[in-house]
Amino acid sequence: MQNLLKIFCVFICLLIFPLAASADMGPLETIKVRINDAIALLKDPAYKDPDPELAEKQHQELFEHVQGIFDFRTVSMLATGRNWRRFSTEQQNEFADLFARLLANTYIEKVQDNFRNEEVVFDDETIISESRAEVSTRVLLNNMEVPVIYRLRNIRNQWRIYDVQIEGISLVQNYRSQFEEFLFRREPAELIEVMKQRIDRLENDRIQRRKEGRPADTDADDMLRIL
Amino acid sequence: MGFRFICILLLVTGLILQTVHAEEYWDDDDAFFAEIEAEYAAAPSQKIADPFEPFNRGMFVVNDKLYFWVLKPAATGWQKVTPSPVRTGIRNFFRNIGAPVRVTNQLLQGKGKAAAAETGKFFVNSIWGIFGLIDASQQLPSLQVPPEDLGQTLGKWGIGNGFYLVLPFFGPTTLRDGVGQVGDFFLQPTTYYTSGNPEGWAAVKATETINTTSFRLGDYEAIKDASLDPYTAVRNGYIQMRMQAIRQ
Numbered sequence: 242m243q244n245l246l247k248i249f250c251v252f253i254c255l256l257i258f259p260l261a262a263s264a265d266m267g268p269l270e271t272i273k274v275r276i277n278d279a280i281a282l283l284k285d286p287a288y289k290d291p292d293p294e295l296a297e298k299q300h301q302e303l304f305e306h307v308q309g310i311f312d313f314r315t316v317s318m319l320a321t322g323r324n325w326r327r328f329s330t331e332q333q334n335e336f337a338d339l340f341a342r343l344l345a346n347t348y349i350e351k352v353q354d355n356f357r358n359e360e361v362v363f364d365d366e367t368i369i370s371e372s373r374a375e376v377s378t379r380v381l382l383n384n385m386e387v388p389v390i391y392r393l394r395n396i397r398n399q400w401r402i403y404d405v406q407i408e409g410i411s412l413v414q415n416y417r418s419q420f421e422e423f424l425f426r427r428e429p430a431e432l433i434e435v436m437k438q439r440i441d442r443l444e445n446d447r448i449q450r451r452k453e454g455r456p457a458d459t460d461a462d463d464m465l466r467i468l
Numbered sequence: 469m470g471f472r473f474i475c476i477l478l479l480v481t482g483l484i485l486q487t488v489h490a491e492e493y494w495d496d497d498d499a500f501f502a503e504i505e506a507e508y509a510a511a512p513s514q515k516i517a518d519p520f521e522p523f524n525r526g527m528f529v530v531n532d533k534l535y536f537w538v539l540k541p542a543a544t545g546w547q548k549v550t551p552s553p554v555r556t557g558i559r560n561f562f563r564n565i566g567a568p569v570r571v572t573n574q575l576l577q578g579k580g581k582a583a584a585a586e587t588g589k590f591f592v593n594s595i596w597g598i599f600g601l602i603d604a605s606q607q608l609p610s611l612q613v614p615p616e617d618l619g620q621t622l623g624k625w626g627i628g629n630g631f632y633l634v635l636p637f638f639g640p641t642t643l644r645d646g647v648g649q650v651g652d653f654f655l656q657p658t659t660y661y662t663s664g665n666p667e668g669w670a671a672v673k674a675t676e677t678i679n680t681t682s683f684r685l686g687d688y689e690a691i692k693d694a695s696l697d698p699y700t701a702v703r704n705g706y707i708q709m710r711m712q713a714i715r716q
Contacts, residue, residue, distance in 0.1 A: 318501060319508055325501075347694035351686065372500055394500060409712025410705055414511055418704040419696045421514070435696060443693060 268374040268393045268400040269366035275310045276361055276378075279303060283356045293451035299353065300447075304345045312401035313337040315394050319403065320416040324424040332429050339436040340416075346443040357382075374400060513707045516642075517631040527634040528699050534637070535688060543681035550682075557601040558679045564593045564600025566615075569655045573616035577624050582613040589613075614716040618655075619648030623714040632703055640706040 266274070282288075288299045317337040318325050328336060364377040372395045380387045392404040404413040423432055508514075518524065547555070567590040574583035589611040590600075597604035605611045622644050623629075630643025641649065653659055662668035695701035 314497075315500070318497065319504065322505060322509060343694065347690055351690055355686075370503070373504070408709065409715070410708040411511075414508065414513055414708060415695075415701055415704050417508060418514055419700045422700055423696060432696075439696070 265398055266400070267366060268368070268391075269363055269376045271400040272310070272376050272378070272391055272393070272402070273363050275306070279306055279310075280356075280361070282306065283353065284358075293448075296353065296451055297448070300345075300349055303349050303353070304341075307345060307349070308341060310402055311341070312394060312396055312403050313341040315396075315401075315403035316340060316413060319413045321420050321424065322417060324420065324429070327424070328429045332433060336429070336433055336436070339433060339440060342440050343436060343443075346440060346447065350447055371395065513704055513711060516629060516703065516707050518703070519631055520633065524632065524634040524703075525699055527636055528702070530636050531634065531639055532698075539678065539681055540685065542678045543685060546678050547682040547685065555679055555682055558675070559683065560593070560597070560603045561600045562676045562679070563603075564590060564597070565657045568657060569617055569652045570615050572655055573618055573621045573652075574613070576618075576621045577616060579613075579616070582616075585611045585613045614713070617648055618651040619645035619710065620714050622648055623710070629707065629710075632707070640702055642707075642710070645710065 282299065282303055285299075288295050314333070314337045317333070317340050320340070321328070321336075325333070359380055359382040362379045362381065364379065366377075367375045369375065374393045374395070376391045376393065378389050378391065380389055388408060390406040391402050392406070393400040394403045395401075404411055406412070420432065423435075567586060571583050571586050571590075574580075574586060589605040589608075592605045592608065592611065593600045593603060596602075619642075627644050629645070633641050633643060633646055635641060635646070638649070658672050659669065662672055691701060691705070692698045
């Protein structure tokens with residue numbers, strides 16, 4: 242009886258203390274696993290068929306995946322800066338969600354259409370503080386190397402991306418300059434409205450394009466090494 | 469008895485901890501924000517002087533139309549009729565003959581090693597790479613150094629951007645980088661090859677631009693789609709890109 246109780250107790254404790262039960266992955270490891278999963282999704286032969294519905298399904302799947310890697314709340318918080326406090330809690334959540342969709346609608350399709358076995362090299366990780374880290378990677382494409390640095394935040398023992406620097410250009414900084422200008426004159430509610438309209442347009446465009454079987458824009462296969 | 473008590477105690481603390489754990493994310497927001505907000509707010513790319521914004525916005529629209537009406541159709545056609553290796557060859561050729569600009573500025577910045585590597589690269593590509601059509605130096609990682617130009621040199625010497633400027637055809641620049649572009653113009657072999665013949669120079673420049681664009685079709689559209697205000701997005705992107713180039 243006592244033993245049973247003990248076992249039961251340990252079991253309960255494991256359930257209650259998720260920290261004790263979860264093995265932590267470092268920032269580099271986390272990103273590596275996630276990005277490789279995304280690449281596997283892109284290469285999945287199930288999506289080889291140029292069928293618009295399949296492409297859409299892959300798009301949605303990639304989007305869900307991306308949402309697990311990024312922390313759009315933190316992205317939004319830093320992209321709006323001091324203005325973040327002007328958003329109500331509901332508005333904050335809505336904005337974070339819209340921001341995710343804006344980026345997804347622009348870039349996922351580009352990646353889907355242009356992915357040709359590019360390789361990602363994971364160089365190193367720097368732990369800045371308990372809650373912050375940086376991971377440097379390089380994307381190899383067209384005989385070129387593009388340095389990409391991810392900045393991560395530790396949320397509930399999970400590393401998630403809050404900024405990406407491609408060739409030294411920070412995504413969050415770039416949006417910050419735009420939101421700053423917008424919110425200087427106008428209200429968060431208006432910004433949310435503008436974002437909604439933009440996303441609707443992008444989504445309709447995409448579905449239209451897929452129907453007509455037009456790719457967004459692709460370059461002919463440039464992976465030929467001329468040597 | 470004691471054991472059961474401990475069990476209950478554990479359970480209760482666990483539950484309390486778990487609720488704390490769930491809210492930690494929100495609590496820690498303030499701390500995290502405080503830690504990093506200053507860094508983002510103080511980024512120099514957020515503070516670029518743009519006294520001629522109305523003019524620049526006008527020029528931005530002009531360039532945007534030029535891209536969609538002239539450059540994009542030309543580059544798309546070029547991409548369709550020209551096989552990828554040929555376009556890559558042309559790109560390599562133009563990069564290779566730009567060596568004097570890079571070497572001069574590497575020397576001006578006191579980067580002797582980089583200047584030597586760049587010179588070596590030029591000879592390797594000109595001799596083994598058939599006048600620079602092939603980037604033969606790719607096999608030699610030690611020769612791969614970041615490119616430099618006069619705008620970066622001036623930046624390295626502590627001269628600030630001045631103000632932002634959008635030129636027709638040439639696109640985004642700043643006072644400092646614009647001065648740099650004029651200086652670099654006199655170091656470009658193409659300038660002398662076509663000397664006294666503006667049409668010839670324009671034709672060479674157009675070829676280079678159309679060919680370069682054929683590799684980047686869709687990039688500008690994506691930037692435009694993803695931004696709320698493309699003008700501000702491009703301005704900020706340009707300033708960030710140049711800062712990174714100066715750092716290297």
